[in-house]
Amino acid sequence: MGLEYYLILSALLFTTGVIGVLIRRNAIIIFMCIELMLNAANLAFVAISRHLGETTGQVFVFFVMTVAAAEVAIGLAIIVSVFKHRQTVNVDEVNSLKG
Amino acid sequence: MPIEINWQLLMPELVIALTLIIVLIFDMFDSISKTILGWLTIVGAGIALWVSIQMQQAGTVGTQFNDMFKVDSFSLFFNIIFLISTILVALISLSYLGKDDRKQGPYYLLILLATLGMMLMAAGNELIVVFLGLELMSLSLYVLAGYFRDNPVSSEAGMKYLLLGAFASAFFLYGIALIYGGAGTTSIPGIASNLTAESQSPLLLGGMFLLIVGFGFKVAIVPFHQWAPDVYEGAPTTIAAFISAGPKAAGFAAFLRIFMEALPAMQSQWGDVIILLAMLTMTVGNVIAIAQTNIKRMLAYSSIAHAGYVLIGLAAANNEGISSVMLYLLVYCVMNIGAFGAVILAKTTDGECLTISDYAGLGFRKPLLGLFMTLMLLSLAGFPPTAGFVGKFYIFKSAVQAGHTWLVIIGAINTAISAFYYLRVVVTMYMREPEEELEFSPYPSTLVVGLILAVIGVLFIGILPSLLLNSVQNSVL
């Protein structure tokens, strides 16, 4: 199969993530959608790496996964601290900073 | 294949890494006063700064780790900017955090981690290294922005920064993936050599565009800027100063390196976008800043506008432009941290003075504070003989050389607009009577030292720019 199919799939995944970020209100789900976008990039890396016949792209995926894991850990901690103050993770209700 | 590591080349990064390990170890002992951690940070960053300056003067050049990490005058100059920012921020933080021990340890640790991330970004010779540096920096900053967990506003700032920042990072990463597909490599010199004017695939174009989005977010370019005011207002003031300085410079460092070294062949594609973004960023930043009443938000919008001025130099895309951007970023970091430092200095017994009208009458009542604040704001507004004037002068000059006269005219109009809101604070301080008597806390001496350093920097560069200018002109890519 050609590279295009993988890239199209990855683009679709990415767009799904973006749309999820746009329409969901729960901070944790928004966060998961962002992870989806990262994974779309991972898919592209792997596919391109395979297509080029070299391994760098596949190695990078490990880096990205590590970063994503760190991001999740930090993100959940911050969301928990917001929840402690407001008893909600609905992003529409977290808007005391504006203007 | 055995890996040979040239330790000398990595000295500044190693010093910072070592310092953060030491800070981590010291933080484990409860018997030690935790203020020492701040001093350790300052000493460590000071040593790294000294090493960087030495290496920069000696003209050290070299690559490490399979060409993924490149040390040259450019990266060393940016190291100097980051380390100066870190030292200044640590100085103004010492008194800001108060005596609460629990707050101190991770704070300095995270600042050092972010600094290390910035250094990686400036030295990254490989898109993925830039990405890792960017994430190391950003993740530390998300935590720092939400550092005052007991404060709902600080947590909110942390969450907003995190969600928006992660979203932008995903774009950035996807951009790297597309460039990898288009150019067949992620190494910066590799991309440059694989890229010719005719071999441009839509993948490359899309990748380049997504990189602009990612960087645009980090350095707060309109329309990717909206996180900045909220985060600056909500974050601890010292962290707002930090975010506005080093990370912005780091974003521009990687921006410059990737676009000037890897993608110069596509300049016809990115050149006019940058011009457009520059106009938009300056104008929106300055115009909204006028309507602000909170001084931290005003400085946030001002920092957005300053990113616009920097883009003018980037759009020039010549050696003059690069050197003026580097000079400007150094100047900007010093004066912006100084301005935030002056905000911290204006502390009443009830908390910080954040509303601009609180500054009424301070000029005469608190002469030192008035002087610091006035100098920093005059420099931000670009009045001679301050550093801000010199920085703007060379940015505009490079744009004129590149033929972007219109951009310079818009920049000049924006400078005039910006003078309006900067001077409004000065006028409030010297010409208005306070509505109520505020009780001010005494000045913490470390904060005053930090501010004095900033003042010296602003005046020194403003009065004697030629010394620094030579060094900058030798450091262009």
Next chain:
Amino acid sequence: MSLGLIVVLLISPFAGFLINGLFGKWLKGKEKLSGWISALAVFVSFACSIIAFTSVRGGGGMSGDEGILYEWIKGESFAFNIGFHVDALTTVMLLVITGVGFIIHVYSIGYMHGDSGYTRYFAYLNLFVFAMLILVLGNNYLMMFVGWEGVGLCSYLLIGFWYEKQSATDAGKKAFIVNRIGDFGFLLGMFTLFAAFGSLDFTTIFDSADAGNFQQIFGASTLVIATLLLFVGAVGKSAQIPLYVWLPDAMEGPTPVSALIHAATMVTAGVYMIARSAVLYELAETGEVVAWIGVLTAFFAATIALAQNDIKRILAYSTVSQLGYMFVGVGVGAYASGIFHLVTHAFFKGLMFLTAGSVMHAMANELDMRKMGGLRAKMPITHWTFLVGAMAIAGVPFLSGFWSKDEILHSAWAISPVIYGIGLITAFLTAFYMFRLIFVTFYGESRVESGVASHLHESPPVMWVPLAILAIPSALIGLLLGWGGHNSWFHHFTEHVFPKAHGEASGNMLVFMGISSVVGLAGIAFAWIRYRERVPAAEPTHALHKLVANKYYIDEVYNAVIVQPIKNGSHYLLWRILDTGIIDGIVNGVAAAIRLIGGTLRRLQTGLVQAYIVSMVVGIVLFLAYYLFVR
């Protein structure tokens, strides 16, 4: 003379400023130390000035390229340099600034004793000297402007030094606003010069102007416009009609500040600027305007001084009046005479302000001379030194003011007998009001309140020694430097600096001297007759007296005609813009419009994360569309 010398001269007061400014906290307990550090810093400058002076006397000096320290900033076709211009005029100014400055610093050590802002005071004072030195040392208009703004800044800070007093901060603000008008003129003048000459360097401008080699941006009147704009700056800084109103209020500052800044040095910056630009004023032939403004100010301020009872205010109006004389001097082309009067005035007026400070010191800050009287018995040194100063300003023969004022009047005669006449009347008034002050304050019955009278005392040595030192040049400097009128030593020393004066001595000099002496002595005699034993009435008795005592109601007129309309007008205008949404191109409208846009745009900042994401995505889509469809 080396550049190094000038750098030391310039940096020394700045170092004093830094020490006092940065380590003020640690110097708090040791205020004497703080004061002496500051005085020493100025003394170093004074010593350097003497070296520079001897070097210039021996034919040295510095101008053009040799004075350039370094290049500050460089554009395509122009460069601004940091450099110095040292000639006879510069060294004269240097000696006055650092010499009088040093004495006043020493005096301040005693005067400010016990003040809570002691180190802050000396930091400001040193900074002032530094800025004033930049003003006179610079070799281009840009540096002059930097110094010009710098001395202005220190002046506001020192006027508002006792910020707890409402009147002090108000006076500071007034000085600031009035000076902005003048500075704006100066700035425009500078731009005009830059547009015409492509440079701001003195040598370049003066040489090209002489050769007629410049861009005629306003046609034939280019230089006229430039010099008049610069003169607007001088009118503001040197307190001439119509911008003199800030100077009397500036007396809210500590008295040594009045002596140094508002009598001896800063306010004379305008005179210096015109003397420095003499070439331009000669070519533009705008001197007559300067002379007229000067002589009218001299007369007008002198009449106001007649009816004041606050001793510092009398001295302030007297300063405005004497500055008017200096402008007459430089206006009629007698540049050396104008600068000579600047020098003598710096000594005798500085002296009189310091003696006034000494009186205040003894009288628990009382300034109303109706509550004094007979002070001569308790304060003999203060009395004698004040008398010397008053005699000098009144034009008693052979004292310093006599020589310099006479030279100016003499030169004015050649240009316009009317100016001469008004100047002469002013000389009479000057002698009268000064001796009115003396008789009421130091002679007659003591009217001092008993509480104050018990500890009425002569000032400590750190204060009276400076008085005595200043009294000597106040008395003698005219004789030493001015003997021979237009042929004097001073004229020879400065002859290379100025274009040949066209108001060259006509008529017999001795006749003029005779007339001046008679007029001055007549004023003194008249004051003796009227005020030897009488006290000025508590309330003005007739309409003219009331008018003068209230300073012609100028402050009230300004308030009614300018301040209030601007206040009301802008209020009304802004209200209308907001109300009707009419935004026209006037400046106020543009500012309000930008504010309005900013206020609207900030509503986009909703505080909602997803709104921000939407705007990011919209931005991305728009830029993609730009790539796909526009390009």
